[in-house]
Amino acid sequence: MMFGPIKITPEKLIEEALRVQQKLGAGLKSLGEVGNYDVGCTPKEAIAKDGKAVLYRFLGESKPTEKTPLLISYALVNRPYMVDLQEDRSIVRSLLAAGHDVYLVDWGYPDASDRLMDLDDYLNGVLDGFVDQLRARCGVDAVNLLGVCQGGAFALCYAAMHPHKVRNLITMVTPVDFQTPDNMLSHWCRDLDVDQFVDAVGNVPGDLMNWCYLTLKPYRLNGQKYLGLIDMLDSPAELTNFLRMERWIFDSPDQAGAAFRQFIRDFYQHNKLIEGGLRIGDHEVDLGRVTMPVLNIFAEQDHLVPPAASRALRDVVGSKDYTEVSFKGGHIGIYVSGRAQREVPPAIDQWLKKRRS
Amino acid sequence: MAAGGGDMPDLMGMGEQYWKAWTEFAQGAMQGRSIDWRDPVQAFSRAAGPLGEEAGHAVDALVEQGQRYLGFLQSAASRMGAGQAMNPPNLAELWKQNLGADNALVDAIRAVSAEGARGFEQMADELRPMFEQARGEWMKSLSSPAFGFSREQQERFQALLRAQSEVEQAQAAYHALLAKASRRGMEYFEERLVDRAEPGRQLESARAVYDLWVDAAEQAYAEVAMSPEFRSAYGEMVNAQMRLKSRMQDEINRQAGQFGLPTRSELDGTHEKIRDLRREVRALKQRLADVEAGRGPVTSEGVPSPRRSAPEASAMPRARASSAEPSKRAGAAVTKAAARPVASSAGKSKSATARSARRQRATLVDATDVAPKRAKKGSRKSSKRGA
Numbered sequence: 146m147m148f149g150p151i152k153i154t155p156e157k158l159i160e161e162a163l164r165v166q167q168k169l170g171a172g173l174k175s176l177g178e179v180g181n182y183d184v185g186c187t188p189k190e191a192i193a194k195d196g197k198a199v200l201y202r203f204l205g206e207s208k209p210t211e212k213t214p215l216l217i218s219y220a221l222v223n224r225p226y227m228v229d230l231q232e233d234r235s236i237v238r239s240l241l242a243a244g245h246d247v248y249l250v251d252w253g254y255p256d257a258s259d260r261l262m263d264l265d266d267y268l269n270g271v272l273d274g275f276v277d278q279l280r281a282r283c284g285v286d287a288v289n290l291l292g293v294c295q296g297g298a299f300a301l302c303y304a305a306m307h308p309h310k311v312r313n314l315i316t317m318v319t320p321v322d323f324q325t326p327d328n329m330l331s332h333w334c335r336d337l338d339v340d341q342f343v344d345a346v347g348n349v350p351g352d353l354m355n356w357c358y359l360t361l362k363p364y365r366l367n368g369q370k371y372l373g374l375i376d377m378l379d380s381p382a383e384l385t386n387f388l389r390m391e392r393w394i395f396d397s398p399d400q401a402g403a404a405f406r407q408f409i410r411d412f413y414q415h416n417k418l419i420e421g422g423l424r425i426g427d428h429e430v431d432l433g434r435v436t437m438p439v440l441n442i443f444a445e446q447d448h449l450v451p452p453a454a455s456r457a458l459r460d461v462v463g464s465k466d467y468t469e470v471s472f473k474g475g476h477i478g479i480y481v482s483g484r485a486q487r488e489v490p491p492a493i494d495q496w497l498k499k500r501r502s
Numbered sequence: 503m504a505a506g507g508g509d510m511p512d513l514m515g516m517g518e519q520y521w522k523a524w525t526e527f528a529q530g531a532m533q534g535r536s537i538d539w540r541d542p543v544q545a546f547s548r549a550a551g552p553l554g555e556e557a558g559h560a561v562d563a564l565v566e567q568g569q570r571y572l573g574f575l576q577s578a579a580s581r582m583g584a585g586q587a588m589n590p591p592n593l594a595e596l597w598k599q600n601l602g603a604d605n606a607l608v609d610a611i612r613a614v615s616a617e618g619a620r621g622f623e624q625m626a627d628e629l630r631p632m633f634e635q636a637r638g639e640w641m642k643s644l645s646s647p648a649f650g651f652s653r654e655q656q657e658r659f660q661a662l663l664r665a666q667s668e669v670e671q672a673q674a675a676y677h678a679l680l681a682k683a684s685r686r687g688m689e690y691f692e693e694r695l696v697d698r699a700e701p702g703r704q705l706e707s708a709r710a711v712y713d714l715w716v717d718a719a720e721q722a723y724a725e726v727a728m729s730p731e732f733r734s735a736y737g738e739m740v741n742a743q744m745r746l747k748s749r750m751q752d753e754i755n756r757q758a759g760q761f762g763l764p765t766r767s768e769l770d771g772t773h774e775k776i777r778d779l780r781r782e783v784r785a786l787k788q789r790l791a792d793v794e795a796g797r798g799p800v801t802s803e804g805v806p807s808p809r810r811s812a813p814e815a816s817a818m819p820r821a822r823a824s825s826a827e828p829s830k831r832a833g834a835a836v837t838k839a840a841a842r843p844v845a846s847s848a849g850k851s852k853s854a855t856a857r858s859a860r861r862q863r864a865t866l867v868d869a870t871d872v873a874p875k876r877a878k879k880g881s882r883k884s885s886k887r888g889a
Contacts, residue, residue, distance in 0.1 A: 149587065149588050149589050149590070149593075149699050149704070150588070150589075150590055150593060150695040150696070150697075150698035150699045150704060150705055151578075151588050151593065151698075151704055151705045151706070151711065152704035152705065152706050153578075153582075153588075153705070153706060153707065153708070154582070155579040155580075155582045155583045157706075157707070158575050158576075158578055158579040158582070158708055159579060161575060161707055161708055161709065162539055162572060162575050162576070162579075165568065165571075165572065166542045169542060169543065169546040169568070170546075172546065172550075173546065173549050173550060176550055176557065176561075179557070182556070196780075257769075257773070258773055258776065260773065261773050261774060261777040262777070266777075266781070270781075270784060274784075327728075329724070329727055329728060332727070332728055332732075332733050333727070333732075333733065333736050333737075334737075335733055335737070336733055336734055336736070336737025336738070336741075337737050337740055337741065338737075338740075338741045338744065341741060341744045341745065341748065342740060342741075342744050344744075344748060345744040345747040345748045345751065346744070346747075350620065352620035353620055353621065353622075353625070355620075356620055356621040356622075357621075360611055360621070362720055362723075363607065363610040363611050363613075363723065364610055364716045364719045364720050364723070365716055365720055367563065367610060367613050368563075368567050368610065368613070368716065369567075369712075369713065369716045370563075371560060371563035371564045371566070371567050372564070372567040372568065372571055372709075372712065374560060374563075374564045375564060375568060387560065388556045388557055388560060391556040391559065391560055392555075392556050395555075395556070395559075
């Protein structure tokens with residue numbers, strides 16, 4: 146075609162179809178060569194448990210050189226092995242290599258008997274217990290806390306409620322202002338009768354949470370992504386990585402009903418983390434009390450937690466030592482992309498080491 | 503292959519067969535014979551055979567998208583071969599025909615629900631058979647004279663029927679907005695095609711056309727999804743469904759109670775008691791630790807103060823967990839190993855607070871094994887292809 150929106154001849158279309166078919170042909174061979182796509186690559190030991198939650202310590206190849214333990218608080222939604230997905234995509238592995246003593250809270254898979262667990266149980270019960278375990282185990286007054294996504298909001302709340310137990314706070318892709326104009330999830334749940342919802346479903350099914358996330362961009366996440374898979378079909382290694390990500394995406398725990406109710410109502414619907422008035426158990430959550438050094442890392446193309454939702458922290462946090470790192474990527478890429486491996490762990494490592502004295 | 507379950511097909515052998523078939527097919531295409539360009543994708547799907555969860559879902563989705571894409575390729579090649587101009591309206595129309603649906607967004611969102619993700623419509627579909635089964639009885643009851651107990655029953659049944667009607671209305675309103683986004687997506691697609699109709703900006707592959715459509719469709723969807731109407735419709739769709747579900751649960755509870763079966767409310771009461779007991783145990787353990795440590799309470803500033811809840815943390819055996827994280831779908835358990843209490847491994851503390859904390863934990867720990875991870879919740883639906 147000389148004019149018009151496309152510059153393609155019928156022969157070029159046939160060539161394009163041939164290329165696709167070639168990839169499909171190679172794909173059959175690749176599918177047979179796909180390796181093990183188990184998730185989580187770094188050895189770890191269980192240190193403590195509380196209900197279904199387990200505190201893990203990651204075991205590096207050499208002993209940690211940093212005395213203050215670094216505790217990762219992941220979100221309740223999805224599984225925490227995203228921070229240690231595979232050998233060349235592991236924030237944990239890089240932090241261990243830099244000498245940090247890395248721990249992780251695995252919240253587990255709540256069942257019907259957990260549906261009354263609320264945020265007080267999670268934060269002032271489970272998380273606080275694990276922090277105390279680490280303080281005792283490592284002989285320190287306070288830990289370094291790294292919160293990811295919803296786990297970052299939890300880390301902020303925890304730091305506000307127990308500031309003396311947190312030496313340095315790192316938040317990654319963490320929502321703080323839950324009502325920025327570009328927050329689609331927030332928009333959708335504003336008219337939700339969350340009490341009625343939780344009363345009816347009990348725990349919120351993980352599959353339903355997945356559906357909500359995937360419908361944020363239905364054409365891209367459920368169509369274009371899989372058409373793009375054709376390009377990877379001749380590479381067993383890429384195919385393996387793709388399937389590992391798929392495993393993570395669809396491995397979503399159910400959400401304890403009471404905690405979900407509180408999170409939707411107080412965070413999304415009333416935006417109390419930033420507006421004030423948030424109470425968790427007997428504690429008032431005032432971000433002004435987060436006075437320890439804070440490193441806030443957000444992703445510029447994050448469709449789940451828009452950058453503005455994270456950046457809002459700088460205006461409300463009490464810390465005078467506040468640092469922001471803007472990552473060129475999305476909500477998932479910040480853990481697993483090649484760029485993330487090059488940029489994120491070193492940023493955390495250097496920031497922490499500057500503050501270890 | 504890790505994903506495969508059961509007897510795996512001979513993929514290598516099939517690959518060779520597939521490639522041979524494709525070569526013949528391609529030769530046919532070049533010679534202009536009437537064949538369906540989508541056939542190889544279907545052949546790929548058949549040759550891949552039944553696969554495990556992730557691979558099965560990925561291949562299903564790939565096949566669906568691949569057929570759409572190759573179908574478009576063939577249609578475009580055919581029309582161009584016939585000398586038809588591929589101007590923006592023609593291309594947009596061709597793409598629309600290729601989608602095969604008036605409301606592509608409804609299809610796209612339903613497709614999201616196919617595997618490992620279950621949406622509100624699927625939840626409603628699951629309620630429907632139970633509802634329909636009971637509807638006959640309710641209608642019969644509604645036609646009887648209403649006195650006393652019968653009147654209350656009639657009111658409940660009427661409320662149920664109203665709730666179902668509200669669900670249908672709410673879903674229709676939601677779908678109407680999706681249809682609006684679908685239409686707008688096609689409009690944007692055409693506009694974007696017009697933008698590309700100048701030298702230097704032209705699309706040079708059918709794949710680029712597909713990507714342009716995705717961008718346009720997502721833009722339109724995002725605009726509609728962020729509108730106040732959508733927010734309201736989405737909320738009402740969920741709320742209406744939950745009202746119906748709650749009413750049905752009440753009805754089932756009532757009937758279960760009549761037969762002396764345990765009810766949801768009884769279970770709720772039991773769970774509440776467990777939760778309260780668990781919190782009390784935490785608080786008691788904390789108080790005991792405070793007493794044994796001979797210290798006062800700790801405030802949030804680091805000085806002693808009372809605490810509402812104490813951790814119920816138990817020391818774990820030094821088990822080296824498998825480097826392969828068991829997922830809920832794998833249903834594996836964490837490895838057991840010899841017990842070694844946490845307290846014995848605590849390092850030397852230099853601060854009074856840390857010493858105190860260590861003493862406190864030493865009184866709390868007891869060596870237990872890690873609880874096995876939750877058993878597989880229910881494997882993802884079997885592959886559509888394999889079904």
